Amino acid sequence: MGAEPEPVPVRPAASVVLVPFPAQGHVSPMLRLARALAARGVAATVATPDFVHRRIVAAAGGQTGVGRVELASIHSGVPDDGKGDPPGFASFAHAMERHMPVSLEEMLTTRRSLTGRNVACLVADVLASWAIPVADRCGVPVVGFWTAMLATYRVVAAIPELIEKGLISDCGIPISTKRLNNTGEENGEEKVNGHRQIGDVLYVLPAELDLSTAELPWLVGDAACRKSRFTFWLRTMERAKSLRRSILVNSFPDEAAGGDSGNTPSQVLPQALLQVGPLPSNGGFDCSTKGDLLHGSPPAENPSMWQADETCLEWLDQQRAGSVIYVSFGSWVPSIGRDVINELAIGLQATGRPFLWALKEEPSWRDGLPEQYAEAVAGRGKIVAWAPQEDVLRHKATGCYMTHCGWNSTLEAIHYGVRLLCYPVSGDQFINCAYIVKMWETGMRLWSTKRGVVEDCVTRIMEGDEGRRMQEKVDELRRRVMTGEVRCAAKRNLDSFVDGIILRDKLRVFG
Ligand SMILES: O=c1ccn([C@@H]2O[C@H](COP(=O)(O)OP(=O)(O)O[C@H]3O[C@H](CO)[C@@H](O)[C@H](O)[C@H]3O)[C@@H](O)[C@H]2O)c(=O)[nH]1
Numbered sequence: 001m002g003a004e005p006e007p008v009p010v011r012p013a014a015s016v017v018l019v020p021f022p023a024q025g026h027v028s029p030m031l032r033l034a035r036a037l038a039a040r041g042v043a044a045t046v047a048t049p050d051f052v053h054r055r056i057v058a059a060a061g062g063q064t065g066v067g068r069v070e071l072a073s074i075h076s077g078v079p080d081d082g083k084g085d086p087p088g089f090a091s092f093a094h095a096m097e098r099h100m101p102v103s104l105e106e107m108l109t110t111r112r113s114l115t116g117r118n119v120a121c122l123v124a125d126v127l128a129s130w131a132i133p134v135a136d137r138c139g140v141p142v143v144g145f146w147t148a149m150l151a152t153y154r155v156v157a158a159i160p161e162l163i164e165k166g167l168i169s170d171c172g173i174p175i176s177t178k179r180l181n182n183t184g185e186e187n188g189e190e191k192v193n194g195h196r197q198i199g200d201v202l203y204v205l206p207a208e209l210d211l212s213t214a215e216l217p218w219l220v221g222d223a224a225c226r227k228s229r230f231t232f233w234l235r236t237m238e239r240a241k242s243l244r245r246s247i248l249v250n251s252f253p254d255e256a257a258g259g260d261s262g263n264t265p266s267q268v269l270p271q272a273l274l275q276v277g278p279l280p281s282n283g284g285f286d287c288s289t290k291g292d293l294l295h296g297s298p299p300a301e302n303p304s305m306w307q308a309d310e311t312c313l314e315w316l317d318q319q320r321a322g323s324v325i326y327v328s329f330g331s332w333v334p335s336i337g338r339d340v341i342n343e344l345a346i347g348l349q350a351t352g353r354p355f356l357w358a359l360k361e362e363p364s365w366r367d368g369l370p371e372q373y374a375e376a377v378a379g380r381g382k383i384v385a386w387a388p389q390e391d392v393l394r395h396k397a398t399g400c401y402m403t404h405c406g407w408n409s410t411l412e413a414i415h416y417g418v419r420l421l422c423y424p425v426s427g428d429q430f431i432n433c434a435y436i437v438k439m440w441e442t443g444m445r446l447w448s449t450k451r452g453v454v455e456d457c458v459t460r461i462m463e464g465d466e467g468r469r470m471q472e473k474v475d476e477l478r479r480r481v482m483t484g485e486v487r488c489a490a491k492r493n494l495d496s497f498v499d500g501i502i503l504r505d506k507l508r509v510f511g
Pocket residue numbers: 023024025026028147148304328329330331332333358385386387388389390405406407408409410412426427428429
């Protein structure tokens with residue numbers, strides 16, 4: 001990041017507690033938000049369940065702070081020895097409703113009795129909606145934080161309408177494979193005032209995305225898993241309704257610019273949605289013409305739950321500029337399957353190009369590799385458990401990124417101007433992929449990991465005119481998002497949120 005963090009007043013203006021959902025893709029942006037608040041003079045504490053806290057403190061070298069941000073632990077009751085992968089959703093879903101509220105309530109009341117002041121605001125990840133009633137009970141104003149695209153928020157907020165219009169059952173299962181953003185033309189509908197009329201379909205997304213009901217975010221895993229994810233979403237969105245003040249969104253203003261926005265209806269939501277992204281990793285926010293574009297300085301240390309393998313960077317130093325395929329499926333997706341991994345491995349080998357693959361050490365991922373694969377690709381293919389991803393993306397050797405389209409990865413690729421090969425797996429990744437491929441044209445979809453398809457797509461993105469056009473498009477998007485008016489608008493949203501906290505804390509009234 002190029003921008004220097006802003007100077008901070010000696011005495012914090014107000015204190016804020018931030019509660020992320022306990023997954024890497026949520027903890028990282030919450031830490032960034034906390035750093036941005038700290039850079040504006042607010043005392044920020046990121047409170048995570050003990051099983052996350054242990055890992056990020058270990059990654060931060062035993063320190064209970066990152067920069068000026070304090071790290072605090074919430075008792076979860078989830079058995080964990082702090083080693084290996086953190087517990088998954090099934091293990092902590094119960095803890096979020098039963099154990100963690102008690103611990104957070106104690107934290108908020110203890111802080112009040114120690115300082116004589118209420119915490120000025122609690123920022124709750126919308127997916128950590130369990131924290132909202134706790135804040136209400138403690139009389140602490142609460143604001144939401146959405147770590148993904150605003151478009152995805154619109155889709156989940158539209159669940160009641162999706163049910164009402166018969167697109168999904170009341171368990172969230174698609175009733176037909178209708179397009180989510182059907183243009184409606186086949187139904188003889190007309191555009192009125194630039195917006196298509198809502199008929200038996202719902203226009204929550206721009207038409208050119210062409211998403212189907214089979215790509216809805218809660219359709220994860222088998223039938224039982226889908227049902228429980230949908231129940232989770234229903235509860236989450238019910239609680240989100242009480243977030244009357246605002247929801248901060250880690251996306252950039254004008255996500256859909258360049259598309260046919262006439263097809264996107266205005267959806268009435270109960271709160272202001274403030275786009276404040278991409279949140280910088282060091283708390284600074286530079287919206288000059290140069291903006292946060294600089295490649296020179298490294299991203300600030302943001303500890304993750306796994307130790308990054310720093311040998312990646314020496315290895316990248318030895319590769320030709322723009323020659324490396326970086327491959328990662330993030331932190332939160334279930335294994336894509338043994339056969340799929342096997343074909344992908346053979347396809348990557350067949351490209352004859354250097355590749356760096358962040359592949360989890362779990363057998364469900366690694367067992368898919370062909371026998372003696374490491375030896376077969378030695379010198380050209382490097383496989384690590386966890387890469388220093390931002391450093392990898394900003395490295396001049398990196399030519400393209402094969403990704404699951406997690407939103408943080410998507411933002412990081414925009415920030416560092418890297419073209420994408422998209423292999424969405426679950427959740428919001430299909431929506432992100434549709435934006436990348438159809439709206440921004442900064443990547444192409446890898447429909448299968450069959451060796452021939454991998455070889456063909458890698459060649460097209462790395463050498464062809466198609467790939468060159470994508471590079472131009474991603475450079476253009478990067479400039480639009482990281483500099484000038486869009487960047488300034490994100491900064492203004494963040495500043496007005498902070499001014500609101502400080503002012504209302506002074507007046508001891510919020511809302
Ligand atoms: O080897 C690695 C792999 C990942 N990362 C980092 O981990 C984060 C991964 O985030 P993301 O790309 O969003 O993927 P997930 O961790 O899988 O994120 C979950 O949360 C996101 C935000 O809500 C959703 O968009 C995703 O679909 C969901 O899977 C990014 O900051 C990466 O830089 C590393 O540092 N090293």
